[in-house]
Amino acid sequence: MISPSTAISALAPETLRSWVTEHQDLMIIDVRSAAEFESVHIRGSYNVPLPLLSEHTDELAARLGSRVVLVCQSGARAEQARQRLGSSGVNTAYVLTGGVPGFAAAGGDVVKGKERWDLERQVRLAAGSLVVLGLAGGKFVSPRIRTLAGVIGAGLTFSAATNTCAMGRAISAMPWNKSATEPTRETAIMNLPVVPAEQTPAA
Numbered sequence: 001m002i003s004p005s006t007a008i009s010a011l012a013p014e015t016l017r018s019w020v021t022e023h024q025d026l027m028i029i030d031v032r033s034a035a036e037f038e039s040v041h042i043r044g045s046y047n048v049p050l051p052l053l054s055e056h057t058d059e060l061a062a063r064l065g066s067r068v069v070l071v072c073q074s075g076a077r078a079e080q081a082r083q084r085l086g087s088s089g090v091n092t093a094y095v096l097t098g099g100v101p102g103f104a105a106a107g108g109d110v111v112k113g114k115e116r117w118d119l120e121r122q123v124r125l126a127a128g129s130l131v132v133l134g135l136a137g138g139k140f141v142s143p144r145i146r147t148l149a150g151v152i153g154a155g156l157t158f159s160a161a162t163n164t165c166a167m168g169r170a171i172s173a174m175p176w177n178k179s180a181t182e183p184t185r186e187t188a189i190m191n192l193p194v195v196p197a198e199q200t201p202a203a
Contacts, residue, residue, distance in 0.1 A: 009094060009095075010075075010094065010095050010096075010097045011069055011094035011095065011096050011097060012097050013096065013097065013098055013102045013103040013105070013106035013108055014106050016028075016042075016069060016096060016103060016108065017103075017106060017107065017108050019067070019069075020044065020108075020109070023067055025065045025066055025067045026065075026067045026069065027046070027064060027065050027067065027068050027069070027192070028042055028044060028045035028046065028068075028069045028071060029045065029046055029048050029053075029060075029064075029068060029069070029070050029071070029081070030042065030045045030046065030047050030048070030071050030072070030100070031048060031049060031050040031053055031070060031071070031072050031077050031078055031080075031081045032047070032049065032050075032071075032072050032073055032077065032100075032118070032119065033049050033119055033172050034047060034049060034181060034182050034183055035176075036073065036118050036119055037049075038113045038114060039112070039113055039114060039118070040100060040104065040110050040111065040112045040113065041100060041110060041111055042071060042100060042103055042108060042109070042110055042111075043109040043110060043111050045071065046188070046192060047183050047188060048060060048183060048188045048189060049183060049188075050072075050077045050080060050081055051169065051172075052183055052184070052185065052188060052189070053081050053084065053085075054080075054081075054084055055185075056185050056189055057084045057085060057087070057088045058088050059185070059189055059190075060085070060088075060189050060192075061085055061088035061089060061090045063189065063190075063192045063194070064085070064090055064093075064192075065194075066092055067092065068085075068090065068092060068093040068094070069093070069094045069095075069096055070082055070085075070093055070094065070095050070096065071095075071096040071099055071100055071103070072099050072100070073099045073100060073101065073118045073119065073120050074098070074099045074101075074120060075095055075096065075097060075098065075099055076120070078095045078096060078099070079095050082095050119168055119171060119172055120168070122171050123165060123167050123168050123171060126167060126171060127152055127155075127156060127167065130148060130149070130152050131148075131149045131152050131153070133145075133148065134146055134147070134148030134149035134150075134151075134152070135149050155167065
């Protein structure tokens with residue numbers, strides 16, 4: 001089997017723009033939360049949030065075609081999805097460079113809905129606020145509160161080392177990040193269309 005790390009590569013937004021019109025076997029999987037997807041997404045993409053993908057990786061892998069592009073806000077969650085799908089035998093997926101914002105900035109066709117902060121921006125706000133709170137509390141209330149800043153720093157370090165984000169998962173469960181149509185295994189995975197393999201013209 002070909003190693004996923006060598007078979008799968010990043011994809012530039014400009015390349016994806018051309019693929020949308022040139023390749024019938026293209027499937028774009030958006031692994032952001034449902035709320036982020038509703039805010040803005042690439043036209044024709046399918047929303048399979050990373051936690052759902054992680055829980056049903058094998059089932060999703062069995063339904064994917066030969067040309068798969070994984071997208072998120074920056075590429076971090078799409079890379080996690082790539083690694084999980086790679087362990088299930090999907091060695092022909094790409095991670096979109098710059099995520100959905102990069103595709104939109106490159107003139108790609110996106111669908112816009114209600115404006116929301118993306119999850120990664122919310123994580124930065126929460127982490128930064130907790131660090132400031134810890135430092136301020138350590139100065140004006142009790143030196144022990146400074147421990148909070150250290151805990152957040154350690155958590156961010158662990159998050160980077162393991163390519164996971166516990167804070168992101170927690171924030172995604174907050175009411176303002178919930179969607180009326182949260183994807184499920186049945187609605188997001190089992191309803192994916194069967195994409196025909198693209199035929200290579202005979203020489």
